[in-house]
Amino acid sequence: MTYTPALPLTGYAGWALLKRTMAVQQKAYLAQPQITRDEDYFKAKIGQVKTAEQLVSDRRLLKVTLGAFGLESDLNSKFFIQKILESSTIDPSSLASRLSDKKYLQLASAFGFGDYSTPRTQLSTFPQEILSSYETRSFETAVGEQNDNMRLAMNAERELGKLAAKSSSENTKWFTVLGDTPLRTVFEKALGLPTSFGQLDVDKQLDMIRQKAEAQLGSGAIAQFTDAGAVTKLIHRFLVRSEISQYATSGSSAQTALTLLQSRLR
Structure with missing residues (x-):
């Protein structure tokens, strides 16, 4: 029997409920026979893998591997993933280093086949x-x-603190956000960026997103997200604005709810 996470509410109220029940729900999810079998298989077999080719040739191992990096949609792209895994993470010209989605670089670094x-x-x-x-x-x-908004919020909560704590420059951190589709989506919605934002030159995108963050969050620096309260504020704005967008397309019957939601952003 497949376990489906219980999400009876949407928006920030739904997020608060998910946070309260997350430990119990995740435990139930991970207790599913298919997941425990896949994990046991990974533990038993991964130590025998010494090349990227061996890894991509074993679909069960590859499934867990890609799932660990949020790359499960690449399960059938064996040749591409093998090339990523064989990439050097030290060489800036390597395939993994050049891709804007840094999850591929993290994958290559974790296994170290190319290093x-x-x-x-x-x-x-x-x-x-x-x-x-x-x-x-x-x-x-x-x-x-x-x-999907809950998934994006969970990802932001997990990743932003790690990104904020890095020693790289603020511009480099912002470029990481702009190159990471889930994080970028959260920021675009939370800060009310226009749909034309993605069509701007990347340097103009950087200037605009920093200005919006300064105006709405109180700081234009990613470093602010070392504070859990700042992450919570961003997620709150993201979920409320997402609800506003949904109500705005629901007709006049949703006008009262829309007005209440808009007041939460002031």
């Missing part, structure tokens, strides 16, 4: 490292099948 003579699959701690990420992201995917 080390002995890949990281040989480390005793490696299976649990990947499985911890797989459990988090696969539950997010299950939530997203019910409500």
Whole structure:
């Protein structure tokens, strides 16, 4: 029997309920026989993998691997994923380094096929490292099948603090946001950026998103998200604006709800 996350409410009220029940729901989700079988298989087999070709040739191992990085849609792209896995993460001209979606670079770095003579699959701690990420992201995917805004909020809550704590420049951090579709979606909606935003030159996008963040969040720096309160504020704006968009297309019967939601952003 497949477990489906319970999401009876939408918007920020739904997010608050999900947060309160998340530990219990995730435990129930991960207890499903198919997931436990896939995890047991990964633990038993991944240590035998020493090349990228061996990994992509085993669909069950590849399924868990890609799920751990939010790349499950690439399950049938074996040749492409093999090239990513074989990429050096040190060489800025490598395929993994050049792609704007940095999840591919994270994948290549985690396995180390292109960086080390002995890949990281040989480390005793490696299976649990990947499985911890797989459990988090696969539950997010299950939530997203019910409500994609909740999945985006979960991703933002998980990723923003890590990005904010990096030693790279603020511009580099913002470019990371602009190149990461889930994070970018949250910021675009939360800050009320126009649909034409994505058509601007990337430097103009950077200027606009920083200005909007300064005006609406109180800071134009990604560093603010080392504070959990700042992440919560962003997610709140994202979910409320998402509800406003939905009510705005629902006709006059939703006008009262729309007015109440708009007041929450002031």
